[in-house]
Amino acid sequence: MGLDLGALFREYHESLVRMLTRRTGDRGRAEELAQETFARAVAAPPTNPRPWLFAVALNLLREEGRNAATRERRLVLVKDEDHVAAYEQPDDAYEREETRLRVRAALAQLSERDRDVLLLQAEGFDYDEIAQATGLSRGAIGTTLARARKRLLEVYTQGEGGEHVARG
Helix, strand or coil: CCCCHHHHHHHHHHHHHHHHHHHHCCHHHHHHHHHHHHHHHHHCCCCCHHHHHHHHHHHHHHHHHHHHHHHHHHHHHHHHHHHHHHHCCHHHHHHHHHHHHHHHHHHHHCCHHHHHHHHHHHCCCCHHHHHHHHCCCHHHHHHHHHHHHHHHHHHHHHHHCCCCCCCC
């Protein structure tokens, strides 16, 4: 027996939109978030719909907030970089770019899981959020982060020895 999306929609849509409108202050945005929530229910039918729908909607709302905060931080960083770049000596700019490229190449050599946990932590995710996003247990996050940092440092410092880190 498949998911009856129509019944699910009729039963929960209005209360979901009402809750989201209270959180966002914007009925149109709340409708968009509710639509995305129901789309996810179609993709992964929930066994316990009510708490699942509201958890997904709240997660979407939090994700949207984090994304907005990240965009704002990036804008500030870009402004700061532009400010620094205006007064930066060419040698300093070259060295900064070389470092950025070496870090990026070192990250590319990590396993996908190690790269994900490092990048999620860099985005401000806590251990619980990293666990939810990666499917790892919360208890494994600290160990995974420590191993990933160690591996990143090893790969990065190999590149300092004259060997380019992008080579395998």
